[in-house]
Structure formats: structure tokens, C-alpha cells
Amino acid sequence: MNGVLTFIPPTEEHAQILLDWRTRPDIADQMLSEVPYDVERQKAWLRRCAERTDYVHRVLCVDGTPSGHVSITITEPAWKIATIGVLMGEKAGRVGAAPLNFAYMLNHVFFTLGLRKVVNHILGTNSPRLLKGQPMIGYRPVGVLARQVVKDGREIDLHVFEMLADDWRATRNRFGVYTDMDGREWR
Template identity: 85%
Template sequence: MSGALTFIEPTEDHAELLLDWRTRPDIAGQMLTQVPYDVERQKAWLRRCAERDDYVHRILCVDGVPAGHVSITITEPDWRIATIGVLMGERAGRMGAAPLNFAYMLNHVFFTLGLRKVVNHILGTNSPRLLKGQPMIGYRPVGVLKRQVVKDGQEIDLHIFEMLAEDWLAVRDRFRVYQDMDGREWM
């Protein structure tokens, strides 16, 4: 296995796979929202996603095998701001080159979509490595909303990070990834 990353557009055929990942307790516990285990509802969601112009998502594949789901949501179209989401459903998505998925996503955000800023919200229950790694990628910590999210009666901090297009341009050479999620080169 080479660890090569590719991204494919999800179809209704991926509904059960995505739902299995999304409802797994270790993944669902790190997400802001919960979804019921309903394959038909998941298929309807995939159909709605295909019609949206403010949402781009892909299945991340490692050596051609689905390993996770990544998304870009344009939250403020007039201000050209988005947020990104990453869900790693398989171990291969957390090893080797797969953690570099953010580089493909950020190239997609800033070059393909022409946006100017990404703002991300990360639950404090996520891995400390994830939170500490954000500035190394080029994100600036904005702050922490203390006890902002309540899940299963537990109050959870919400960490906010932001990145401007010029911030990404300043650090992206260190990752040596110049493709977007669709394989377009952005040198």
C-alpha cells in the first residue's frame, strides 16, 4: 500500500457506509450534531447535498479504499467564508499521508472555490493533538467558548480557529500538496 489519497463524490450507494461511520460512538461523540441510524434519510441527505452550491463533500480514499468523509460548507457566501469538516471512519484515514487531507481541502477552499477565510469549531473533547496541531497547519486560535456545547448532559468547550487565504499560502509549501480534492494542480 502506498497511502495514495484520492477523493470521490459520495452517491446514494455510500449512504450506509457514511451512516455507519457517522453513528459510531467514537465519531458521533466528537460531532456537534447527532443523526439517527436511518439509511433512507441518509440517502435523501445525499440527494440534497448534490443540489447545494454552498456545500462540497467527498469520500477520502486511501489506496482507493474509502477511509473518511470530508466537507466544505460555505457559511458566509458574501464574505467568502467556509468551515471544513473531517470524519475518519477507518484507521487508514488516520495514518500515513491521510492526515494531509487538510491540504487538499484548503487548496480546494482557497483556489477552486476562491474563498478568503476558513473558520472551524472543534469540540474540546477531541484529541489534544488535534487542537495543538491547528496552528502548525496555519490556523490562528481565536478563542474558546467555555462550556458552549451540551451533549448528553455534559458541558463541552468549543475551540475556534481561523485561517485566511494568505495564511495558507505562507505555510502550504511545507506540506508539498498542491492538488485540490478533485486532482487539480494549484502551484
């Protein structure tokens, strides 16, 4: 195993594994939305996603094995702003080269899609390492929306981070990843 990352467009064949990941308690607890356990509904979601022009997603594979799901949602098309989402369903998606998935995604956001800004919202219940790592990637902490999200009766802080295309251009050389999620090289 070399830890080689590839990104493949999800199909209905991925519905079961994506649903299993999205509804697993440790993952569902970190998501903003709830997903009912319904394979047919998951397949319908995948079909709708394939028709969208404001949403790009891939199954992250480590050494050819599906290990996670990554997405880019264009939230403000006129302003060229997006948000990204990352779900690591398997341990292989959390170790080795896999945590560099953000570099491929940011290259996709800023070069392939030509967007100008990413704004991410991260639940305060996520790993402190995840929150502390955002500025190391190049994100600027915007602030914390105190007790913004309510899940299972718990009030949870929502951390907001942003990155401009210029910020990524200045930071990306540290990571040595110059391709996007589809393998296009951007130097």
C-alpha cells in the same frame, strides 16, 4: 499500499458506510450534530447535498478504499467564509499520508472555490493532538467558547480557529501538496 489519497463525490451507494461512520459512538461523540440511524434518511441527505451550492463533500479514499468523509460548507457566501469538516471512519484515514487531507481541502477552499477565510469549530473533547496541531497547519486560535455545547448532559468547550487565504499561501509549501480534492493542481 502506498497511502495514496483520492477524493470521490459521495453517491447513494455510500449511504450505508457514511451512516455507519457518522453514528459510531467514538465519531458521533465528536460531532456537533446528531445523526439518526436511518439509511433512507441518509440517502435523502446525500441527494440534498448534491443540489447545494454552498456545500462540497467527498469520500476520502486511501489506496482506493473509502476511509473517511470530508466537507466544505460555505457559511458566509458574501464574505467568502467557509468551515471544513473531517471524519475518519477507518484507521487508514488516520495514519500515513491521510492526515494531509487538510492540504487538499484548503487548496480546494482557497483556490478552487476562491474563498478568503476558513473558521473551524472543534469540540474540546477531541484529541489534544488535533487541537495542538491546528496552529502547525496555519490556523490561528481565536479562542474557546467555554461550555458552549451540551451533549448527553455534558457541557463541552468549543475551540475556534481561523485561517485566511494568505495564511495558507504562506504555509502550504511545508506540506508539498498542490492539488485540490478533485486533482486540480494549484502552484
